[in-house]
Amino acid sequence: MSVEQKAGQVLMPWYSGTNVEAHAATIERLHLAGSIIMGDNVPLDANGQVNPAAMTAINTRLAHASRADGRPWPGLIGVDQEGGIVARLGTPLTEWPTPMSYGAAGNAALAKEAAHGMAAELAPLGFNVDFAPDTDVTIGPADPTIGARSMSGNPDTAGALGISFFQGMLAAGVLPAVKHFPGHGSVAVDSHQDLPVQPASLDELKARDWKPFQAAIAAGAPMVMTGHIAVAALEPGVPASLSRPTYAALRGLGFNGVAITDALNMGAVQKHYPGGSAAPAALAAGADLLLMPADVGLAHAAIVQAVAAGSLPAERLTEAAQRVATMLTWRGRLAAQAGTQAGVPAGAAPGSGSELSGRVSAAAVTVVSGPCSGPLVPGSVQLAGGSPQDRARFEAAAAKAGLATGSGPLVTLIGYNGRPAGGDIAVALDAPWPLGASSSPTKIALYGRTQGAFDALANVLSGKAAAPGKLPAAVGTFPAGTGCP
Structure with missing residues (x-):
């Protein structure tokens, strides 16, 4: 050459x-x-x-x-x-x-x-x-x-x-x-x-x-x-x-x-x-x-x-x-x-990994503070924060999990670079850092905003699934490894 x-x-x-x-x-x-x-x-x-x-x-x-x-x-x-x-x-x-x-x-x-x-x-x-x-x-x-x-x-x-x-x-x-x-x-x-x-x-x-x-x-x-x-x-x-x-x-x-x-x-x-x-x-x-x-x-x-x-x-x-x-x-x-x-x-068709993506989120979702078993909410919740797409995906996931939206405990979604939140349940959709200073008694790290991630969240909130994830890094006073047993 x-x-x-x-x-x-x-x-x-x-x-x-x-x-x-x-x-x-x-x-x-x-x-x-x-x-x-x-x-x-x-x-x-x-x-x-x-x-x-x-x-x-x-x-x-x-x-x-x-x-x-x-x-x-x-x-x-x-x-x-x-x-x-x-x-x-x-x-x-x-x-x-x-x-x-x-x-x-x-x-x-x-x-x-x-x-x-x-x-x-x-x-x-x-x-x-x-x-x-x-x-x-x-x-x-x-x-x-x-x-x-x-x-x-x-x-x-x-x-x-x-x-x-x-x-x-x-x-x-x-x-x-x-x-x-x-x-x-x-x-x-x-x-x-x-x-x-x-x-x-x-x-x-x-x-x-x-x-x-x-x-x-x-x-x-x-x-x-x-x-x-x-x-x-x-x-x-x-x-x-x-x-x-x-x-x-x-x-x-x-x-x-x-x-x-x-x-x-x-x-x-x-x-x-x-x-x-x-x-x-x-x-x-x-x-x-x-x-x-x-x-x-x-x-x-x-x-x-x-x-x-x-x-x-x-x-x-x-x-x-x-x-x-x-x-x-x-x-x-x-x-x-x-x-x-x-x-x-030979590869795979576009979108063929969606079920796998959902499995990743279901394995990762972390209850940083709050109950580790049973439903975390009654049959209905209120929703705040996040983007319009985040809220639409949450509502779709909630419906599949048998949860209504519009009344009940307040779930606050925290997006990328978001600030600490209040309400009954704070959910971090990206890095979990804002949960450290959030005043919500129940704090959940979701690490994603895909439909599969919101499905995993709704299943945890409704008590249909456990939250097996552990914090991969310290968040405020919560050390790495925090999560449900």
Whole structure:
């Protein structure tokens, strides 16, 4: 491959809108590795739902573009589909609860099954990468970015569940990306906006934030995403995604796969590395794949120029491109072994995981305080909070469980980043942190707002089902592990 081809092979860009032909032309011209699909790239039908056939056509066009220069391995077609607040593809694909649900359920086999179900719906649409699982260890309310995207506040649990999750994805033919090394769950600034600083010592990081990554690497994770976090103990003031000591630390954990940066158009990088300068800097530091540079043309040119100037060693670029090509070749073989046609898993129909998604929520729902047996409410409840969709789903679930709405105890729904609530029963639909300061005598963590999650809630309220979940992280005065026996 020429320098220009290698420079393209390490870039995974985004594009705006649904003009796939213009983006495909850019991929061909710059020899790009592939593309990430963001929310505004997803084609919708007349009802505002994802159009699976149109999505497949877009991904097929992008895949063809990435092989236009004759490379024998497939291009990368990726998406952010974690479940909960991070899901670019909505209905008719299955809606999944937050990843914290798996920590609350404490069931690695269930996490693996769910990840396989998620990936099995993505693969037939042409996706071969999902930027999940998030193995960050959350520290609780002081963590403004990760929250319920984290599976647990316990490093060992986060590691075990992360392994199960990525193994489930791989079994369906989709490449996972374990994220965000060196750990985004213990910093107090959102890297989408600015550069967070991690003040912990290396010993502290090894004992907490790095543990899930160490476990995932030992289990064979093919790709690790680096976050835009400045680690004072490694390289003060420099985002980990552009820091040579950080990549050295990652490789020191035994990682030989593809190190991909978090999106380079995020505030933590954009504010400090103008133009295309972040791209060659990240490669020189040790990154192999650069996600979403702000301007892919500028980034490509900057890489080529850096090699010519000697500031980016040619062998470093070759190493990065080779790692990406090797991973994609390996994934193709893995998918073929899984019983596929043309390297694409047979997969599952959109929405086929809905029953499984509901089982995840039923296993996760946690009574933080209040009765652990029998009906929690009489035959009718009042409802407050949440979005119009949340309330509609609650009412549908209540009707199925034999509960009326309009009178009785007050159930208050707390949405994403919501405030503590009053009423008789407070229900956290995302991270459970608001329950700590809620005045309600009965507090329930649901970790999701899917219809299956509300069905699980209604069954607990009506006494038709127990709440088996346990808090995966401390909430106020309630320690991790709180829940019904």
